[in-house]
Amino acid sequence: MFSLNGTTFTNNSLSGVSRCLTQSSRRVSAPMVVVAAVSSNGKPGDGSVSVLVENALTESATPVEMEVKSTVTGGVQDVYGEDSATEDQSITPWTLSVASGFSLLRNPHYNKGLAFSERERDSHYLRGLLPPVVISHDLQVKKMMNSIRKYDVPLQRYMAMMDLQEMNERLFYKLLIDNVEELLPIVYTPTVGEACQKYGSIFRRPQGLFISLKEKGKIHEVLKNWPEKKIQVIVVTDGERILGLGDLGCQGMGIPVGKLSLYTALGGIRPSACLPVTIDVGSNNENLLNDEFYIGLRQRRATGQEYAELLDEFMYAVKQNYGEKVLIQFEDFANHNAFDLLAKYGTSHLVFNDDIQGTASVVLAGLMAALNLVGGTLSEHTFLFLGAGEAGTGIAELIALEMSKQTGIPLEETRKKIWMVDSRGLIVNSRMEMLQHFKRPWAHDHEPVQELVNAVKVSIKPTVLIGSSGAGRTFTKEVVQAMATFNEKPIIFALSNPTSQSECTAEEAYSWSEGRAIFASGSPFAPVEYNGKVYASGQANNAYIFPGFGLGLIISGAIRVHDDMLLVASEALAEQVSQENFEKGLIYPPFSNIRKISAHIAAKVAAKAYELGLATRLPQPKDLVAYAESCMYSPAYRSYR
Numbered sequence: 001m002f003s004l005n006g007t008t009f010t011n012n013s014l015s016g017v018s019r020c021l022t023q024s025s026r027r028v029s030a031p032m033v034v035v036a037a038v039s040s041n042g043k044p045g046d047g048s049v050s051v052l053v054e055n056a057l058t059e060s061a062t063p064v065e066m067e068v069k070s071t072v073t074g075g076v077q078d079v080y081g082e083d084s085a086t087e088d089q090s091i092t093p094w095t096l097s098v099a100s101g102f103s104l105l106r107n108p109h110y111n112k113g114l115a116f117s118e119r120e121r122d123s124h125y126l127r128g129l130l131p132p133v134v135i136s137h138d139l140q141v142k143k144m145m146n147s148i149r150k151y152d153v154p155l156q157r158y159m160a161m162m163d164l165q166e167m168n169e170r171l172f173y174k175l176l177i178d179n180v181e182e183l184l185p186i187v188y189t190p191t192v193g194e195a196c197q198k199y200g201s202i203f204r205r206p207q208g209l210f211i212s213l214k215e216k217g218k219i220h221e222v223l224k225n226w227p228e229k230k231i232q233v234i235v236v237t238d239g240e241r242i243l244g245l246g247d248l249g250c251q252g253m254g255i256p257v258g259k260l261s262l263y264t265a266l267g268g269i270r271p272s273a274c275l276p277v278t279i280d281v282g283s284n285n286e287n288l289l290n291d292e293f294y295i296g297l298r299q300r301r302a303t304g305q306e307y308a309e310l311l312d313e314f315m316y317a318v319k320q321n322y323g324e325k326v327l328i329q330f331e332d333f334a335n336h337n338a339f340d341l342l343a344k345y346g347t348s349h350l351v352f353n354d355d356i357q358g359t360a361s362v363v364l365a366g367l368m369a370a371l372n373l374v375g376g377t378l379s380e381h382t383f384l385f386l387g388a389g390e391a392g393t394g395i396a397e398l399i400a401l402e403m404s405k406q407t408g409i410p411l412e413e414t415r416k417k418i419w420m421v422d423s424r425g426l427i428v429n430s431r432m433e434m435l436q437h438f439k440r441p442w443a444h445d446h447e448p449v450q451e452l453v454n455a456v457k458v459s460i461k462p463t464v465l466i467g468s469s470g471a472g473r474t475f476t477k478e479v480v481q482a483m484a485t486f487n488e489k490p491i492i493f494a495l496s497n498p499t500s501q502s503e504c505t506a507e508e509a510y511s512w513s514e515g516r517a518i519f520a521s522g523s524p525f526a527p528v529e530y531n532g533k534v535y536a537s538g539q540a541n542n543a544y545i546f547p548g549f550g551l552g553l554i555i556s557g558a559i560r561v562h563d564d565m566l567l568v569a570s571e572a573l574a575e576q577v578s579q580e581n582f583e584k585g586l587i588y589p590p591f592s593n594i595r596k597i598s599a600h601i602a603a604k605v606a607a608k609a610y611e612l613g614l615a616t617r618l619p620q621p622k623d624l625v626a627y628a629e630s631c632m633y634s635p636a637y638r639s640y641r
């Protein structure tokens, strides 16, 4: 709230900041901070605009009248202009701030550190605040990589990366983009898992919004406390099933933060358009509740109506604040909530569950590519899953859907090629009554079988074995060897994260199958040497899909997610596997090409959104790949002169 010309303005009543105003503010030569701007009539439109200008030297504030020459359309902007076409023009901002001098160095959005040029140092009051040397962005990257590599412990590297993100956002993203294969395991799985486990101790600054039961009834206002007003993607967790590590409560925040940094680095969504959210309804993890450094509510999880009401309030507050085109990605919810939330909000919001849908799409892509190495069509294969939760049943459903599309055979029939083992053994018809609803489509006619190894060896004899159980080392030597006895090239995916929960290691998969397995894992493994040959395995991780998928939804202005979009995303990813990759036994392209891959995925997803009538951004661009690329955030520094 502030007063201007005798009028008191609140956040809500402020509106009408325009590009013209930005231009005008640049012409003011005094060291200044524009702390707020508002159109004279409180509405976007032509007319004169009052700006409160704070003198950075004297700290006195002076209202200044400025002429707005053209129609104000609103749209979030910062002083130096946004450089991404993923902007939406529908939300009107209310403040405009220009940092200079010391505060500029402390502002991670604008700070360039030693890369500020001589002219910028003069014009932005930076003289003396920096040592004399001016270095390039590239040299800064080299220097940071050198210092990060000095840490042996991955968590220290993680913390160094988080510090960098807080200090110089563009350097953080350039580092991540230029060194994606090296840094992905640091800012993402597996290290992010350890970071969540220790989040209470390493917590420094808030990186996202914490919405707990204490905020019930106030979520609309809480969203307004976030400094960015124009949000395009929210990743939200309630921390109940963080990777395969279980209930980490409020400390699950590391996951939305990590996923959103990949939305920017891999998918080109502007950092300011990303909002990480953790919903805290308590935790059933006794160790955390007794940990003096725990940062969340110290109570057991709220369930039932209390839980549903908080989620409902959140979902509607999001729509109210950011409109209906904001993408809400559910992440790491427990099974019992994940399916229900997706079903409940799938018809009213743009929602996507990464663990169900993103994982499904990335695994289907890997299978499509694997067919080039093993031969046959999808429906000629037999699939066995260990783990019938979000990932397992989500993948199974997408495979069945694709088989049905390819063959014209009804979905109920194609599902019969897919079998699942859960903690109680093979899912069979006689267990139907006791099964959770999402497992029921996978109960087929068969005798009960208790052990995975018997299901593999005797009952099902799958050609494809997929681990989605969250339980590490469950693909034993006997299981892998059995797969290799009746398959020339057994397809084995150990998807659970982080590495400690992987169903088997790459080394185990290759050595136990005598180098014949087509192997992929959720968390990365280093290449393995077996019998004098080096085997590099692929990472079947949803990070290949969600950034490009989200970009496709945003650039088309999609209002709903549809299963057909997941299928085209899989096709787009599979198409990016080159002959050279196949020759090395790889079924996923290298992450070093990820921005190009994301643009292809985005283009296919956007095209599908237009085809299905779910796109609102008209007219449809002619070349969607080029359009997607042109919309992607670049971490290159902007010139401030």
Ligand SMILES: O=C([O-])CC(=O)C(=O)O
Residues within 6 Å of the ligand: 188, 189, 242, 243, 244, 332, 354, 355, 496, 497, 522, 541, 542
């Ligand atoms: O975060 C990852 O690496 C993949 C994922 O969504 C999960 O394991 O829950």
Ligand SMILES: [Mg+2]
Residues within 6 Å of the ligand: 243, 331, 332, 354, 355
């Ligand atoms: Mg997840």
